[in-house]
Amino acid sequence: MSSSQGSTLSSNVAELVDGSSAHRDVSLLDDVPVYVKELIAGGTAGAFAKTVIAPLERTKILLQTRTEGFQSLGVFQSLKKLLKHEGILGFYKGNGASVIRIVPYAALHFMTYEQYRVWILNNCPALGTGPVIDLLAGSVAGGTAVLCTYPLDLARTKLAYQVADTRGGFRRGMKSIYAQPAYNGIKDVLTSVYKEGGMRALYRGIGPTLIGILPYAGLKFYVYEELKRHVPEEHQSIVMRLSCGAIAGLFGQTITYPLDVVRRQMQVENLQPLSQGNARYRNTFEGLSTIVCNQGWKQLFAGLSINYIKIVPSVAIGFAAYDTMKVWLRIPPRQKSQSISPG
Template sequence: MGSSQGSSLSANVAGLVEGSGIDTLPVYVKELIAGGAAGAFAKTAVAPLERIKILLQTRTQGFHSLGVYQSLKRLLKHEGVPGFYKGNGASVLRIVPYAALHFMTYEQYRCWILDNYPVFGTGPVVDLLAGSAAGGTAVLCTYPLDLARTKLAYQVVDAKESLGNGSKSIVAQPRYSGIKNVLESVYREGGMRGLYRGVGPTLIGILPYAGLKFYIYEELKSRVSEENQRSIVMRLSCGALAGLFGQTFTYPLDVVRRQMQVENLQAGGGGARHASTWKGITTIVSEQGWRQLFAGLSINYIKIVPSVAIGFTAYDMMKSWLRIPPRQKTQSVSAA
């Protein structure tokens, strides 16, 4: 039954693709569509865990000493279900162009390396280099939206507090009202440099992470038969392992980035305490302890398994539905 339903779904999607004229689109446009859709789907699926992770990373009052489950309960009590998705609008607005650029530029960089640097061969080194370059490109193009998402997610407003007569009390308004307000305020206060605060550790972290993620995913897939490569379970498993290994090595840089992004929102304000990536790491270790470099890592593991797994799986399925040529044929197609 599952098999017939899957075949029916594929047939319906194929029919939709044929009727839409999407076959006339260039390969790179199809890759953009596939990557953006995969990113949006994966990010929304793990939005509640992403919100909790940011609250733990930035040591938000009332959350820094709680575990994952207790943090979810506290957030639900204070802000209700919508609290789980605060900042997700900015996150999805960022992830659609980010994932689209990430996947598309990965394919294009890979072809470019194969065409111009045959010394690297066609093995995992190419995936590592192409993935790293693609990650850096996507970050530079979409970083201000990531900054806005973090600042919105950092704000916690008690929406449940009420007066004695049963009516809700008036609580302090959040500093930022939405994505546009964040971007305007940050630009007004610090110009373009303000919009890219924390981009240093982000780039240092994304280059190895993105490269390792693609490398591990493609390496694992290459070790199973072509018939089994179509299995959704196999794709989910390879994606989960790719995300876990890649994230473990680069997580401290993510913590430094988050703290740099919310410095002006924390009590006391003041100037920048983390002037550089290395300064940020040493300051966190000396003032908060080395464990803070891994704050929220457990929830990141919980989040990264479905997020990366869903992202890779959705991308591969979208490529199939959009009839994007298999990767080994992409080089000749792109050249044409």
């Protein structure tokens, strides 16, 4: 009898301990502010998506900036050339800077979108609760994230622009460029650029970036949320979110892509010799007109094909991963957050 009672007591104590532990885990997670959870979910989603498409991102930058030896190559030929001369690691050159940039960028982008959305709903009832809210919140969130992380994007572009021949010379008749990279890492880029031109140099190209990100970010969130609204909650699977994200990314990117080309050329213009006919752009609109006059209108869409290949998994994975992280972190659905204050 006493043995049985002891066993029962031990069982009850074990259940109590396990229950208390589980309750503590739930309590700790629930005590974390919503905006912190959104930062974690956004940063994780951004880093995961960016790493998956890193090889395509590197190739796109080489095509956009008309890097010697890559002007006339297609997507797959460029990937093959990079693999031959730089190996697998060549696909990920600049990805460290890209991930370091994308974590705070994506974290701020998603979090501020959620917070701006709630603020607009609570303070601007005249706008209603329709998709225009996603358009406005997404646009402002994109601008906020860009302003906070732009120097890291500049560093990523300069590192990716360098092509070092680590596996022997290029084809006969083509000289190897930047055999000795001008920059050795993110810190070296930021330090060198700051010494050359101060804070203004660190934000070189911010004009076309902001002009491009405002409509792009707004359209991306608008299309994604609008597509999701037409799918019942019980049918919103990972595949559905990937599909909605892919369509949103393609739509937004097509409209704003020429501004991205101008931004990239402005970021690396000090690395390109003037003898190649590369102009210096004072502003976004001068960049657009100069590229059309000197390089042809098709250059405004250079690398767009690879951007399509890249944007499908990038935006799709980003949105799907963010929504999944929101479930794991028990972030309240947006519909239930409209009547509460941010945070």
